Amino acid sequence: MPNATDAAAEDAARLSHNAVDSLPQGGLADKLRLARAEDRQLRVKLGIDPTAPDIHLGHAVVLRKLREFQDAGHRVVLIVGDYTARVGDPSGRTTLRPMLSEAEIDANAATFQRQAGRILDDDPQRLEVRRNSEWLDMRTTELLQLLGTTTAAQLLERDDFAKRLAAGEAISMLELLYPLLQGYDSVAVDADVELGGTDQKFNLLLGRDIQRAYGQPEQAIMTMPILVGTEGRRKMSKSLANQIGVTEPPEEIYGKTMAIPDEAIEEYRRLLVDQLTPSEELPPPASAETSPRDAKRALARDVVAWLYSDQDAAAAERRFDRVHVDHEAPEEIDEASFSCEDGQLHLPGLIADEFGVSRSEARRLIDQGGVTLGDSQLAPGEHDVAPERADGQVLKVGRRRFRRLRRG
RNA sequence: GGCGGGGUUCCCGAGCGGUCAAAGGGGUCGCGCUGUAAACGCGAUGGCUCAGCCUUCGCAGGUUCGAAUCCUGCCCCCGCCA
Known part of the structure; x- marks a missing residue:
């Protein structure tokens, strides 16, 4: 039987599969070791943005990783950014987001939570859902204390801020504030680990600084690759209209998957379909001999089977063949x-x-x-x-x- | 407070008195082709009672035979200096 230290390192390596960054070096293993020593779950945080309620495959990449943490016995803390949605995070984009009304935010948050349940384990022991208005609606004195933790130079280091500043473009105070608020979320929920897309790296790391400023242990962070949209170039997002939603009908998911460029097939498979954690017994991935068309068909089937069922996947494929290969009308027509x-x-x-x-x-x-x-x-x-x-x-x-x- | 730049069709962005429903690119859609809603090629892309008509270029007024293009006022956005 391996000693606890080795086991933690192994777990960390397994959980880091597919991750782009897992920082600091050895940080996750340390957290896992600590959890074992204290016989407790790790609190693994994900902040979600209720401006885009429908979960698409891009979100699914991170949610699947969270599911791995759950399956390893840890507790996922989903933070609905109902308060930060009023601020608008511009990560990876160049213009401000529109602000939403409270009613819209509430509806969106509920939708997101329900849809996330398709991927996450919703056992209350494994999933905690919080809204950051719980703690961000703070007194000014507290806000000032938070502002005191960080310098302007620190914030302006962030890649997109730096670029916009250099280009003479606008950067609003609200946007600058956003990373601080997100970091404070980590303080409020005692996060041990925080996940996000690679575009979140700066914010996740700043969360560590904020936690330290508040005398808390610093979270480990993990970033996952950003899935490209159906056109294969830009990040998958609703506003770019290149998303595949997890609640879309099987034939839509199948068809949209067939629309991705051939070059994206491997990435989609790796991030969405392959075994969560690699194991030796697995058969080798689809051979390079397979034609792109067949590889994509298999991918589309697998994605539908994952979100629905094998039967639905088969039906979606039949329909696709009928309509797009044979150019016939589908069986069911309104x-x-x-x-x-x-x-x-x-x-x-x-x-x-x-x-x-x-x-x-x-x-x-x-x-x-x-x-x-x-x-x-x-x-x-x-x-x-x-x-x-x-x-x-x-x-x-x-x-x-x-x-x-x-x-x- | 001062100086400067800017608001154009889904997006970016040209146009700067007629030949403008408005270049070009992106996106989207259609057709062809095909191994797929891939790729590639071609085309379309304000609305309608559709060979014509109507409404558009931040808003309101004005000049003109004629304005997205000129003038006046207003609204909004951005940068720089302090």
């Missing part, structure tokens, strides 16, 4: 009823109503050969059709929008 008083069915109006586009857009779609009625593609200018020709037919708009038409 119906749209139409009526026509004046003898002709005006398609731009119908398409606009059914798919939420403008009539002008609908006209363009028809004119560009993007609309098919039954099995004939509509010709440019063919905006009105006889009702007999439309009734009972499948209307296909673009590659993946379908309606079965019924005269009503």
Whole structure:
């Protein structure tokens, strides 16, 4: 039986799998050692931003890591940044975030918490959820004490601040304050470890300084890679509209995964699908012989199976093949009823109503050969059709929008 | 307090009296192709009762035959100096 020291180091190594940074050197092992010695759980913190409530695969990377800590017996402390959401953290971006109303924040926080439950263990012993308005709504004297812990130069070291300063761009006081507030969260919850994306590195490290200033042991920090969005370039985020949400329907998740560039396949697999902690018994990863298409199909299946089930994954794949490979209509199609008083069915109006586009857009779609009625593609200018020709037919708009038409 | 820069269509960003619904890029959409909603190529991208009409270039007024482009006032944003 290995002694406690070795075991802690091994655990730390395992938990650090896929992490970009685990700081300070040996810090996590020390924390694990301490937990063993004191026979307690580590408190592993993650701050979440309730401005973007829907959890996507990018969040899932960090949440999966948290799940590993839970499975190792530790306690995850999720901090809903309901108070900091009023401040707006600009990490990795160049413009200020909009502020949200309290009602919006509450709704978003609830949504996030519910969705996180898909990945995290929600056993109260393993998961604690807090809101930072609990402690950040502080007296001015306390705020001043917090401000006293840090210098302007320290904050301006942060990469994005430094760049913006050099470029003569605006940096608001609120933004500068944000890292301090986040750091104070660590103090308030006695964090032993804090996780985040690599864009959080500065804030996580500053949390250590804040804790020290308050006479607390400093947290270990771990950063996880930022998952790229479906276009394969920029970080996955809702505002960039390149996200795959964990609650999206199976066929959407499957399809969006198929839309990622081939180069991103390996990264997606490594961060989302592979065994949480590597073990010797695992089969080798998908061989390089596999074609990108098949590798991506397998990935898409695995992601859906992870978030739903094997059956859902198989069904999603069937549907995808049917619609995108065989170019046929899916089995299940929503119906749209139409009526026509004046003898002709005006398609731009119908398409606009059914798919939420403008009539002008609908006209363009028809004119560009993007609309098919039954099995004939509509010709440019063919905006009105006889009702007999439309009734009972499948209307296909673009590659993946379908309606079965019924005269009503 | 002083000086300077700026607000353009989903985003960035050109335009600076007519040829502007407004260059170019991004994004998005469509088609083609294909191994996929990949890649690549081509095209489209304010609205509508769509060969025409209507409404846009921070807001309000004005000059002009004619303004996103000129003038006046206002609102907002940013930087620098102090």
